[in-house]
Amino acid sequence: MSEERYGEWIVVRKDAGSHVAELVLDRPKALNAVSSEVAARLAAACEALAADDGVRATVLTSSNERAFCVGADLKERNSLSDAELGRHRPTARAAYTGVLELPMPTIAAVHGYALGGGFELALSCDLIVADPSAVVGLPEVSVGVIPGGGGTQLLPRRVGAARAAELIFSARRVEAAEARELGLVDVLVEPGQDRAEALALAARIAGNSPVGLRAAKRALRTGWGMDLRAGLEIEDAAWRTVAFSGDRAEGVAAFNEKRKPQWPGE
Numbered sequence: 001m002s003e004e005r006y007g008e009w010i011v012v013r014k015d016a017g018s019h020v021a022e023l024v025l026d027r028p029k030a031l032n033a034v035s036s037e038v039a040a041r042l043a044a045a046c047e048a049l050a051a052d053d054g055v056r057a058t059v060l061t062s063s064n065e066r067a068f069c070v071g072a073d074l075k076e077r078n079s080l081s082d083a084e085l086g087r088h089r090p091t092a093r094a095a096y097t098g099v100l101e102l103p104m105p106t107i108a109a110v111h112g113y114a115l116g117g118g119f120e121l122a123l124s125c126d127l128i129v130a131d132p133s134a135v136v137g138l139p140e141v142s143v144g145v146i147p148g149g150g151g152t153q154l155l156p157r158r159v160g161a162a163r164a165a166e167l168i169f170s171a172r173r174v175e176a177a178e179a180r181e182l183g184l185v186d187v188l189v190e191p192g193q194d195r196a197e198a199l200a201l202a203a204r205i206a207g208n209s210p211v212g213l214r215a216a217k218r219a220l221r222t223g224w225g226m227d228l229r230a231g232l233e234i235e236d237a238a239w240r241t242v243a244f245s246g247d248r249a250e251g252v253a254a255f256n257e258k259r260k261p262q263w264p265g266e
Contacts, residue, residue, distance in 0.1 A: 001015050009025070011023075014054075023099075025064075033069070033073040034092070043097075046099055049104075053265055054265075062112075069121055070115050071117035093148075100154075109198035110129065129187045130194055131193055139171040157224060
């Protein structure tokens with residue numbers, strides 16, 4: 001297991017054996033509030049992960065027992081002038097976009113509070129695993145802003161436009177059981193098991209073709225919201241990137257020979 005720290009508050013761990021990376025929010029005293037420094041380091045970590053072909057799945061986790069992430073650092077925000085806030089915006093966007101655009105499958109492991117930008121980081125992942133302590137929501141309108149880390153676009157893609165409107169306009173917090181019922185999280189696990197279960201799921205995913213995984217994610221993300229014909233063209237383009245790959249040849253050979261594939265990743 002290797003570990004690299006990006007600044008003081010972001011850690012990346014990689015398990016070469018499982019091809020799984022863990023992207024850790026590690027600002028426990030502030031409940032992982034996203035400051036400009038956290039945002040910049042998170043964007044840098046995502047850029048490095050995206051370039052690592054050895055990573056087949058990534059789990060976004062928290063080192064804090066009480067919270068996944070409480071969102072924007074409001075103490076820092078309150079100290080910024082309007083001009084400073086405007087200059088900070090690209091840095092904040094880069095952090096959320098960095099998670100959203102990771103090319104491999106991503107899983108958020110959520111416990112405790114995942115509010116505002118914290119929930120937007122989870123929504124930026126492909127799957128969300130949560131334990132019963134999870135409380136999620138987008139309360140931004142209650143402090144005079146809107147969800148600006150992708151929430152207005154990602155939430156309706158999960159739960160539909162009307163449900164997303166109700167959740168965003170009411171700014172209400174949703175506890176784990178209801179969150180699972182509404183589709184705000186995908187898997188609800190035993191207390192304290194969100195990280196372990198997310199890593200186990202990531203390991204199962206990472207056992208599949210890395211070329212296939214990235215192409216499938218690209219087709220899913222790009223085709224969503226398009227009309228069916230356009231979506232099928234996106235799928236066909238993704239298929240063509242894998243159909244003549246070494247992974248495809250190895251997958252077919254391994255199936256015929258009744259053995260575990262040794263993916264070349266190309």
